[in-house]
Amino acid sequence: MKTFVFTTTRDNKVPRSFFEALTYGGSLEGSEIIALVAGPLSQDQETEMQKFGRGQIFHFNQALPQWYDTFYYLHLIQSFFDEKGEPDLVVLGASEINQVLGPQIALKLSAGYVARVISLPIQQAPWRVKRYAYSGKIISHVELKTEKAVFLLSANVLSPIELGAGNFELWNALPAKGEGVEVLEIKRPESKQLLTEARIIVSGGRGMRGPEYWKPLEELAEALGGATACSRPVSDEGWRPHHEHVGQTGKIVAPDLYIACGISGAIQHLAGISGSRVIVAINKDPEAPIFQAAHYGIVGDVHKVLPVLVEAARRLK
Amino acid sequence: MKIAVCISNVPDTTTRIKTDASGQKIDLSGVQWILNPWDELALTRAIELKEQNVGMIDEIVVVMVAPSYGEATLRKALAVGADRAIRIDNDPADSYEAAFELASYFADQPADLIFTGIESADFNGSATGAMLSLLAGIRFMPGVSGVFLEGGQTIVHQEINGMSLRLKVSPPLILNVQKGIAIVPRIPAMRGIMAARTKPLTVLSPKKAGACAQVIAYESLPPKAAAKMIEEDNAAMLIEVLHNEAKVI
Amino acid sequence: MDFQFTEEQLMIKQAARDYAQRELWSDVIERDEKAIYPEKHVKALAELGFMGMMVSPEYDGGGMDTISYVLAMEEISKVDSSVSVIMSVNNSLVCWGLEAFGTEEQKQKYLRPLARGEKIGAFLLSEPEAGSDATSQHTTAVDMGDYYLLNGTKNWITNGNTASTYLVIAQTYPEKGHKGINALIVERHWEGISVGPHENKMGMRSSDTHSVMFTDVKVPKENRIGEEGFGFKFAMQTLDGGRIGIAAQAVGIAAGALELALKYAKERKAFGTEIINHQAIAFKLADMAVKVENARNLVLKAAWLKDQHKPYGVASAMAKLYAADIAMQVTTEAVQIHGGYGYVKEYHVERLMREAKLTQIYEGTSEVQHIVISRALAKGELLP
Structure with a gap:
């Protein structure tokens, strides 16, 4: 069984979700990995690739289009299949680009598509996997009617295992670009990490009282090497930028650690964080629903607790 | 110019999701159905565009693939400001089946801008828009957080993979919309509710391509242990347990 | 007999609920404390058509029935009765009075802007x-x-x-x-x-x-x-309808307090379990729910009679008397369920309790409603 894994690079790096997908694909019986990494990579990333790699990994070492040109990526992948043969299974790590490509690759391969997969397959013929449904309120078992399958994994489903058995080589193609799109402006938000890929997220809610009180929260994120996020009321009030909004209608995140500061834990917010491995709640209201979802909790004033945490986190590092 | 908004009907966010006695189906009794939150924002933006660009947009059509119980939601969309509603009479088991019905509809009834919400709050597959694009052969714009019309051109704000872009692109387009497309979903006004009485809602028979995937069982989430509480005065302990016990930092 | 709401009535109820929960909730405590007139909310509700919702479309109204009106009143009142009383006065006293008894000229000149909510009466x-x-x-x-x-x-x-x-x-x-x-x-x-x-x-x-x-x-x-x-008759007939609005407001205050108390009872723990599992609290909630349901049905009956053009004066007096009384009882119990938290402003129920009191006083005190009902009884008007 030929298993295809795909990722694009960002800032010359391979996202961790790629290694998660490699590990997932490699864990299946009779699976032969054939992977494609699109975009430039830094030297140390090639070492990383050797560490976690498995099967055959091809590197398409070209600058990627400035805008998200689905036509281009689809054409790139089609060229790859034309040359290396069509896969039986596609495993995609959680990323916004894969979220769009997954369904389209599935159509190309006449494969069944399952998004937000949270476990290794229950069985392989026919394919049967588990996934979250109803915004994380229940788990569904999905069975495919097709021989081929495309799985988009939930973030943090498994930890990448170091195998160091990969074969890494360059591969080139000339994908066609989508015509008729003019790029007027490109901006990169200040945050260095994508929320959807961050391992640690420190998030603030209305209980933070106002944008001027965000400093200790940012300091904690920095001390832990994490990203900052916020709840919906905070982004609606304009205290923090929209792209930081975590929740049902914002970003769905699944970090190792999610620290909720002054967030009451409305059901819409919980829907966005339910995939987190460890949730910490800091809130002055002991009845706040966030404590029901949390693994660790502190009932107290965020403005007193945060500076203490910042100091402790700095000592740890 | 014609705008179509693909909408779906989902259980209200606060609904407790439970399975029926068989464990294989969601118990839909007592479920309050709502317009999928992203689709609601898409519709809101479509109406804003029509209001802001007087005379430019001929009509806004809402299209839903659903059994008859979806009609209340369609009529709400009409009350909010859509001009016409289409229900394709199928209960799709997966995104492919839904996308196939929509693609067949748009092959027959093209639209310049087709809005799809980034995901539906029931199956959260985030796949229908992308599949529709490929099936219908219409350019797909994912991660759309803003759309404006300027002289026959469409200006699209795209936020994806940590990048924020402003693009100029010509219709036809499928806009997969996310957060930011509109801020507050529109509430139907009395005038709109009255007007909806006479707006057409057409039911079309499905093409029934058949699904590629089906849910065969549900499983509830594993129970969660109570949170371990740390005293406020001892807050630094938290960093210690996250490091030594949870091993996440 | 049909207890089924129409799809349209439910849509209006939901629209009012969405507005109340999304927009009114966030600043209601501040507005109450500082006695700030809810100008932007009145304007927004006017744009949605809630300020003249029963007026015929011919005069720029919403053309909705009384059932829809009481459903909307209830939802707004769950959150903020300062807003719903503005709505009630404009709809069921001023607009209704003008539409029912005004001349064509008066309607053109005064009713239209009132129905659109551009002007308030x-x-x-x-x-x-x-x-x-x-x-x-x-x-x-x-x-x-x-x-x-x-x-x-x-x-x-x-x-x-x-x-x-x-x-x-x-x-x-x-x-x-x-x-x-x-x-x-x-x-x-x-x-x-x-x-x-x-x-x-x-x-x-x-x-x-x-x-x-x-x-x-x-x-x-x-x-x-x-x-x-004609003035006295005008006032009395208009107040008959007005009472339905205030009765719906009282139901909303009670229902809002019940929603909050229920939510609190499911979250708050005492003696190792959520307090809703203690019979003392659970039975209180059951009694509150029965009262709210009873009051709501009286209000809906009065609204239905009005929509059917049947006499509704006594029905609206009963609805107002009962709804106002139970609003007082239910909000008081809601504060009790919240314990100390109920006595502080942050938890809303103390405010609902203060609001409930007014429904027993204005647009005809509970004593006046007793008079209306007892006189009707004496005249045999209530007999089948």
């Missing part, structure tokens, strides 16, 4: 020495040939300062008693009108309640509603 009946007893009006409207000369003071006037259109009840022929009373349309900006300070109320603190003084105000004859001497 007030109903001026109560006086310093005549609250419940509407037959003894001290405000006079002396017939001067072409116009009436209006003098006197009106008290406790909701929308007293913000309204641009007043419906004023005044005595023209004292010798004729209540048959000498007229109802006049008065514009707020006319000469001789002064408005007293904002009343510092116990509850519904952000609705603007004022006294209004008239000194030699000239009211053109064409601004009289109905025939000469």
Whole structure:
């Protein structure tokens, strides 16, 4: 069984979700990995690739289009299949680009598509996997009617295992670009990490009282090497930028650690964080629903607790 | 110019999701159905565009693939400001089946801008828009957080993979919309509710391509242990347990 | 017998709920505390058509039935009765009164902007020495040939300062008693009108309640509603309908308190379990739910009778009496369930309790409702 894994690079790096997908694909019986990494990579990333790699990994070492040109990526992948043969299974790590490509690759391969997969397959013929449904309120078992399958994994489903058995080589193609799109402006938000890929997220809610009180929260994120996020009321009030909004209608995140500061834990917010491995709640209201979802909790004033945490986190590092 | 908004009907966010006695189906009794939150924002933006660009947009059509119980939601969309509603009479088991019905509809009834919400709050597959694009052969714009019309051109704000872009692109387009497309979903006004009485809602028979995937069982989430509480005065302990016990930092 | 709401009625209920929970909730405590008039909310609700929702579309209204109106009133009142009382006065007293009894000219000139909610109306009946007893009006409207000369003071006037259109009840022929009373349309900006300070109320603190003084105000004859001497009948008939709105408000206050108490009881733990698992709390909640349901059904019955053009005066009196009384009881229990938290403003229930009290007093006190009901009983009107 030929298993295809795909990722694009960002800032010359391979996202961790790629290694998660490699590990997932490699864990299946009779699976032969054939992977494609699109975009430039830094030297140390090639070492990383050797560490976690498995099967055959091809590197398409070209600058990627400035805008998200689905036509281009689809054409790139089609060229790859034309040359290396069509896969039986596609495993995609959680990323916004894969979220769009997954369904389209599935159509190309006449494969069944399952998004937000949270476990290794229950069985392989026919394919049967588990996934979250109803915004994380229940788990569904999905069975495919097709021989081929495309799985988009939930973030943090498994930890990448170091195998160091990969074969890494360059591969080139000339994908066609989508015509008729003019790029007027490109901006990169200040945050260095994508929320959807961050391992640690420190998030603030209305209980933070106002944008001027965000400093200790940012300091904690920095001390832990994490990203900052916020709840919906905070982004609606304009205290923090929209792209930081975590929740049902914002970003769905699944970090190792999610620290909720002054967030009451409305059901819409919980829907966005339910995939987190460890949730910490800091809130002055002991009845706040966030404590029901949390693994660790502190009932107290965020403005007193945060500076203490910042100091402790700095000592740890 | 014609705008179509693909909408779906989902259980209200606060609904407790439970399975029926068989464990294989969601118990839909007592479920309050709502317009999928992203689709609601898409519709809101479509109406804003029509209001802001007087005379430019001929009509806004809402299209839903659903059994008859979806009609209340369609009529709400009409009350909010859509001009016409289409229900394709199928209960799709997966995104492919839904996308196939929509693609067949748009092959027959093209639209310049087709809005799809980034995901539906029931199956959260985030796949229908992308599949529709490929099936219908219409350019797909994912991660759309803003759309404006300027002289026959469409200006699209795209936020994806940590990048924020402003693009100029010509219709036809499928806009997969996310957060930011509109801020507050529109509430139907009395005038709109009255007007909806006479707006057409057409039911079309499905093409029934058949699904590629089906849910065969549900499983509830594993129970969660109570949170371990740390005293406020001892807050630094938290960093210690996250490091030594949870091993996440 | 059919207890099924129409899809449209449910849509209106949901629209009101969405607005209340999404927009009114976030700043209601501040508005109450500082007694800030909810200007932007009144404007937004007007744009949605809630300020003239029962007026015929012919006069720019929403054309909705009374059932829809009470459902909307309930949802708004769950969050903020200062807003719903503005809505109630405009809809069921001012707009309804004008539509039912006004001339075509009056409707064109005054009803249209009121129905659109561009202008807000007030109903001026109560006086310093005549609250419940509407037959003894001290405000006079002396017939001067072409116009009436209006003098006197009106008290406790909701929308007293913000309204641009007043419906004023005044005595023209004292010798004729209540048959000498007229109802006049008065514009707020006319000469001789002064408005007293904002009343510092116990509850519904952000609705603007004022006294209004008239000194030699000239009211053109064409601004009289109905025939000469129709004023008392006008006031009584209009108040019959108004009571339905206030009864719906009381149901909303009670239902809002019940929702909050239920949510709290499911979250709050005591003696190792959520307090809803303690019978003392659970039974309280059950009793509260029965009362709310009962009151709601009385209100819906009155609204239904009105929609069917059947007599609804007694039904609306019953609805208002019962709903106001249980609003007081249910909100008090909601505070009790919340314990100490219930006594602080952050948890909303103390405010609902303060708001509930007013529903037993205005637009006919509970005592007046008893009179209406008992007189009907005496006349045998309630017998099948």
